[in-house]
Amino acid sequence: EAPPSKRAALEIELDRAQRSSVYGTLGLPVIRPTKGTSDETLAALVGLHRELARRARQAVATPEEARRANTELREHMRTLDNYLPAIEDVAEQLLADVGHVSGALTHRSVSRMAEKLGFELVHVHDLPHSARSVTDLANGRIYLPPASIPGGHGLRGMALQAMGHRVLGHENPATYADFLLQRLEINYFAAAVLMPRRQSVEFLTTAKADRNIAVEDFRDAFGVTHEAAALRFTNLATAHLDLEVHFLRVAGDGAVSKAYENDGLRLPVDVTGSTEGQLVCRKWSARTAFTRTNRTTEFYQYTDTPEGTFFDSTQTGTTGSQEFSITIGVPFAHSKWFRGRETTNRTVSTCPDENCCHRPDAELTERWAGKAWSSARLHAHILSPLPSGTFPGVDDRELYEFLESHSGTTD
Secondary structure, three states: OOOOOHHHHHHHHHHHHHOOHHHHOOOOOOOOOOOOOOHHHHHHHHHHHHHHHHHHHHHHOOHHHHHHHHHHHHHHHHHOOOOOHHHHHHHHHHHHHOOOOOOOOOHHHHHHHHHHOOOEEEEOOOOOOOOOOEEEOOOOEEEEOOOOEOOOEOHHHHHHHHHHHHHOOOOOOOOHHHHHHHHHHHHHHHHHHHOOHHHHHHHHHHHHHOOOEOHHHHHHHHOOOHHHHHHHHHHHHHHHHOOOOEEEEEEOOOEEEEEEEOOOOOOOOOOOOOOOOOEOOOOOHHHHHHHOOOOOOOEEEEEEEOOEEEEEEEEEEEEOOEEEEEEEEEEHHHHHHEOOOOOOOEEEOOOOOHHHHOOOOHHHHHHHOOOOOOOOOOOHHHHOOOOOOOOOOOOHHHHHHHHHHHOOOOO
16 A cells, blocks of 8 residues: 555655665664654655665676676576476466466456456557566556567566566565566566466376477467476476476577576586576587578487486577577486487587587688688677666666656556
């Protein structure tokens, strides 16, 4: 419920700010506003706390902090086998509330879920450039783009992610680590609604019994993207199918954009332990799949590594002018449960040994060393500051101007 007055809202905000870890580290006393505290004094105190919180967020918004937080979150999820039963329970209850039993979740069902939470879904053309969605808590609206985002962000998923913040009781993230955790939780929530636990486990258990597990079938059964199905598979594989797995989303140049493993695969990492942006071995299926002429179906491959032999299925895709691959893999012993296990595609990778695929052929080196010059493409993110703001990556000014421009609209 909204505070009864502007002063009450300020008192609540001041109390919350003084209980924050940022203020606690200063060792300063807690100020209790009294009837004699003027509104101006109260507003000034709240304003100071807002600026203190903003500067604290800015201080930790460094690439190093982002990588550290992301690495810690990935390692934490590995200890949980990428499975969050509490969010699964919340998703199942929400589905029960709208009477969804089986099949792909419809847009109408998603709208009904929003209505039960007190929100209306509104599609607009002028969302802030950096936002997937915007939630107007004051007027009960969730603003979404008019069409899906190429590369995997469907309208149902974006709406559910926005609802996830509310359902899971999220507050403004205090640190970048909080932001990453919240993003992971809303993505998990959306996936658990689009691919409910009970139906998904039944589908995958049957496929395992038939020795025919295939992400492409799982994807088609629930009407989601290949990446969404692959990530959802990692949530359920260990907890419900007794399978250790790994997942990779790799760009066309071989750089990792997302990764998860609990099966012993040695991911490429930098000195901080971060895998994002690192290049995977050229001999892994995540990269060899790009050499295929026919990419309409999954590509299967065995890869012998220093950590053992792994079986992988990879699907390639494009977003704009960029290509990417989505890979799900398991240790050799688990390959018997998967479609494509009969493949004769097999490679040997000795990475991270530089001699595996990073160093050029000796004869080519002798021929071309000192005779070549290339101008490298500069990735935009190298010169970009790490996203800041109340919600990292979304410009506060653009966000508030958007909400103000729509606050009086009803259609």
